Every structure is written in structure tokens, then in C-alpha cells.
Amino acid sequence: MNVPIHQMSGIGEAATQLEKLNLFTAHDLLFHLPRDYEDRSTIIAIRDAQVGRTVLLEAEVKSVDFPAGKRKSMSVQIQDETGRIHLRFYHFYKTLIEQLSVGKRVRIFGEVRLGSRGLEIYHPEIRPCTEPLPEAQQLTAIYPTTEGLKQAKLRQIITRCLTQYAGDLPELLPAGIAKTYDLQQALYYIHQPPLDSNVQSLKEARHPAQQRLIFEELVAHQISLLQRRQYMQQIQSVVVQPSQHLLPKLLAGLPFSATNAQQRVSQEILLDLAQNKPMLRLVQGDVGAGKTLVAAMAACHVLEANWQVAIMAPTEILAEQHFINFAKWFVPLGLDVVFLASKLKTKEKNTALTMIKTGTAQIVIGTHALFQEQVEFQKLGLVIIDEQHRFGVDQRLALREKGSLGTTPHQLVMTATPIPRTLAMSAYGDLDTSIIDELPPGRTPIQTVAMPIERREEVLQRIYQNCTQGKQAYWVCTLVEQSESLDAQAAEVIYLELREKFPDLNIGLAHGKLKAEEKQSVMQAFKQNKLQLLIATTVIEVGVDVPNASIMVIENAERLGLSQLHQLRGRVGRGSQQSFCVLLYKSPLSQNGQARLDILRQSNDGFEIAERDLELRGAGDILGTKQTGALSFKVADLQRDEYLLSKAHQVAAQIIQQHPQHADALMQRWLPEAPRYAFV
Secondary structure: OOOEHHHOOOOOOHHHHHHHOOOOEHHHHHOOOOOEEEOOOOEOOHHHOOOOOEEEEEEEEEEEEOOOOOOOOEEEEEEEOOEEEEEEEOOOOHHHHHHOOOOOEEEEEEEEEEEOOEEEEEOOEEEEOOOOOOOOOEOEEEOOOOOOOOHHHHHHHHHHHHHHHHHHOOOOOOOOOOOOOOHHHHHHHHHOOEOOOOHHHHHOOOOHHHHHHHHHHHHHHHHHHHHHHHHHOOOOOOOOOOOOOHHHHHHHOOOOOOOHHHHHHHHHHHHHHOOOOOOEEEEEEOOOOOHHHHHHHHHHHHHHOOOEEEEEOOOHHHHHHHHHHHHHHHHHHOOOEEEEOOOOOHHHHHHHHHHHHHOOOOEEEEOHHHHOOOOOOOOEEEEEEEOHHHOOOOHHHHHHHHOOOOOOOEEEEEEOOOOOHHHHHHHOOOOEEEEEOOOOOOOOOOEEEEEEHHHHHHHHHHHHHHHHOOOEEEEEOOOOOOOHHHHHHHHHHHHHHHHHHOOOOOEEEEOOOOOHHHHHHHHHHHHOOOOOEEEEOHHHHOOOOOOOEEEEEEEOHHHOOHHHHHHHHOOOOOOOOOOEEEEEEOOOOOHHHHHHHHHHHHOOOHHHHHHHHHHHHOHHHHHOHHHHHHHOOOOOOOOOOHHHHHHHHHHHHHHHHHOHHHHHHHHHHHOOOOOOOOOO
16 A cells, blocks of 8 residues: 555654655655665775775874865875875864874775875764674665755665565566566665675666666656557547649759658658558658658648648747748648747737638648647648657647547657657657658768867957858857856857957847847848858757858857757758858866767767767756656666667557556556546
């Protein structure tokens, strides 16, 4: 039975702190797993101390120093029969100084670090050697906690919980899956590992007991994705036949031909549209791969069958870019394209809403405004969502309500942020995936260089020369903090500086604090070559296509993630001329910062870059904050545990089919706040 913490004995006033940790029941406590382990019962020799390991040492104090400097500190050197190590204190008091006087033998406990004098321990716990060692039979678990809840109290609560409630937990995985540990054994081992356990294996979550829980959590996430897919497909969708007239006309009017990859992905989409269940497909393509044309080709089939198409983008700039492209392609073919965004005046908005409701508007393009209740479609057949990772995980489900005549619209999700296979399986497991893995002909690979900020003047002169020769350039500003206001201020300062420095250049400014129409006006002027240099924040990451722009400078490039840098770089290299991306960084670069800039210099492949970005930053950062909640694993790590994903997917499908009650129980255990889907 899953008992609320208020009904458990021995909790008392700790209930308030436990709730701050989102621990409300006995089961929550059982799955509140240690973040680290300590051995407080075994004294080791100093020569065996390793960086990153928490150790118990016994040694004699050899020297005590108080180095001069702004930050007052105390440095203590201790020695045993095998070696010496330094202790460092930035907060010390009379009793501590007495405990550590030269010649005394002490026991110290703390984490080993590499400091200026070799191996050091900062602020260790000090114990007299006369104290008996604790008679421990297990490692000491260290838990994530909160202010006012001490480790000892939390350990005591969880130990009692293990004794009283672990036996009540049902096994929810199919028989034979858990080979080494059943659930109860795994929990006992993780919370109370024996002293002879491989601590490194536990810290790296490679122990079979941890793998048992990791696998179950991955299965629960896969169940969530599979259930969402079933929910989306429970209502029929319109069966769409291949376009006989509209698509040939669209392709004939283009000044270029579709690539083999675009044609292949279009065929995959067409096969989906021919089914009587809604298409749920993710189209991934690197920067400039031509996803917009693939979306337009998909729209042709649906439009020819007299159904409406909705295209949703995360920003008004990107939505307007789509509006311009689709109007250019479809208005000459006799179709009405309507734009819907919050910036529209009331009269314009009402006109658009009427056209959508009556079906006069065959193609509707907008931002999240398309989700709003007052937007009614007459016959919505296809929804195209661009840059899906900018929207909440379940937002696209809301568009199901926009279907009519008892149908669910087909859904095509597009992203220019290549998603590593691991993430695609975990964040978009409810979608089929297509990849446009070929760039249009005539694109010249972008040359990327990394330069210290000290060479800024040299870069500015190169930009000036290029601009006076008829080329265009971007200068992107970024700051330490993710603040639109501060980024805007930084961009304005550089804008004023460069206008004064290069009075003969036409320079524009674009940032997130500008009104949408001002931003669009600047972008349009840049696109029409009325501006040679555009100073901008990262608002230009997606949606701006200026083939004549051949230089991209990103200031403070070390502060951005790899995928975002790759997206920004993709704003140049869209024509046939040689393009350059200059990554200006502030010295000295951290090891991680150096690694990221090196990866970008060496590769133009967005998928390879995304994989490396996942290794360096983790899932949440790549997908964006709104997606992070979907991937808030308790024990699993997508990069580390990728090899378990395929098996977890198979087991999840088996459980849904054979033991649906177990599927819901697993969701309740691992994803209590995830949405539940009603099936009809």
C-alpha cells in the first residue's frame, strides 16, 4: 500500500522538508535514491587517496600555515607512514586550530581534490583518534536533500521505509526480465550497499541493482510515449490521395529541383497520408536542407483533397518567413494563405478567423495563437509544426481538438535542430522519423575559425572590406546570463560603436526587445540588401534566409551550446559564394569550451554536432527548457544508458498489450505527474 508520509511513524516535522523534495508517499521515499556513497568505517593509507574519492585518513599534523593574501586561509599538512596530504580551511576558529596543532594525531574525512600543492582536502571533518570506528556493515548513502533536513534524519526515515514498505512493491516487469535483482533486492542494495561494494560502479550507476531500476524507468517513459501515440491515433484521419495537379504545378514553378532526399521524405509522408489514421511524423534536416519545400509538397496532397493546412512556428519572425514563402508558392496557384498572430489588429484578426472558419483560408500560418479556443477550422486536414522543441511536449495534442467531422488532423513536425538518435527515441518516441540528409546543390561548405577577442579589430576590418565589396555580414552578441534585456543592451552598444566606426556602411539592429514589426522591417531590409551589416542577438537563430550574407561573427561563442552555434552558423553559406563563421572567444578557454569550439571547426554535420553536444551538455539543454520536464529521469541517463532503449521500447509495447494494468502502475511509479490518456 502506498502510504502518505503524514500517516507514517517517525516523520514528524520532517514532513514539510520532504514535501519540498516532492516526496509525499512511502513509494516516493523508496525511489529517492542516493546521489553518492561514503565509507566512514575504513581508514585508508594516504598513498591510496585518489582525486574525487571521499576518504577516511589517520595521520599526524606536520605543519600549520596561514598564507598571506586577500582571502585568509589555513593550510595544514598531515602525514602517515605512506605519504603526505594538505588540508585547506577558509573558515576556522580557535577549537579547530587546537585540534590541528603540530604533533597531534587526527582522523579526517573528506573529498580529495587536486590543488596548488598537490592532493588537498577542503574543510574535512576532524575526529580525535580516540573515538572508536563505527561498526558499519554498509556504505553510508548520501541523498539529495533540502535546508533543515539533515542526512542522518533522511537516512533514518528511508531505512524505516525500506523495512516497512519495500515488500509491498509489486513486480511490474514481465517474468524473466529482472535476471539478477528483483525490485525489492535492488532497492535494498542501492540504499544500503555492503562495505565491499564497488563504490566506483555505484557512483557511475553501472551496478546491476541500479541497472534494474534504470531499465524499469526507461520502460515507463516508453509506455508514456506509446500511450500518447495510441491516443493520437484512436480517431480516424482523412485518407489523402497523391496530388495530380497542385504538386506538379508547384514544382514546375520553382527555380530549382527537389533533392533526392526531399523526394524520398515526401514519399514517406505520402504513404502516411494514405492511411486512415493520423500521420505522426518528425522530419529532421540540417540547416538549409530544405524542410520548407518538403512541408509544401505534403500540403499539396491535402489541399487538393479540399482540406485545410495549418503551419505553426514558435516565433512571429519564423511564422512570417513561412507566410512569405507559402504565399509566394501558393497564391499564384489560386489558393488563399492567411497569417494569424497576436500582433494583428482586431479587425485583421477577425477577418482571418472568419476565413479560417468558413474554409476560405486554405493555408493558415501562425504562432501558438493557432491553439487558441476561438480558432475554428472548417476542415483541418494537416498540421505542420516547425521547431517542435520550442513548444511544450503535449501542446501538439491540443491541435487534435481542431479536427472536424470526427477526424484527427495529420501531423508533420519539423526541426532544423538535428536530434541525436537517443533523444529522438526518448523525446519523440511517439513519432515516426524522416531525415533529409542531403543539402541542395550549389551550397559551399562554411569555413569556421575560432579567434580570441583580442583579434576583434582584425575581424572588424575584414567585415568592412567584405561589405564594401557588396557582401553582407552578421554580428551576433551573447552575454553570460540568459537575459533578453542584457543581450539587447549589448547589441545596442555594438550597433552604436560600429555605426560610428563605419559611417559609410548601412547597419541594422535586431533583438528580442524590438516590436515584432520593427524586427521584421529590419530583417526585410537586410534580406533586400539595403543593410550590409546586421547586429543581432540570437533571435536570428532560425528563419532568416539571406543568400548574400557570407560572414557570421559570434561574439563570446564559448557561452553557447554547440547546437545553437551550428544553427547560427547556418544563417550564412546559403548561396554559392564562400562563407565564413568567426567564433570570437574570451581567453582563457576552459577545457570544455575548447572542445566545443574545436568540434564546430572540424564539422559542418549537424547530426554529428548534436551527438557531441549531448555528450557535453545533456538532454535538457539540447531540447530546451520546455522539453526538459519530459526527460527528468530519476536514475536513467540517456547518453549512458542508450544501449537499453531498444529493449525498453520492446518491453513497453509488450506490457501495454499483455498487462495494461501494469503499464498504468509503472507510469504511476515513475511518472506520477505525466498526463494520462483516455482511450475510446
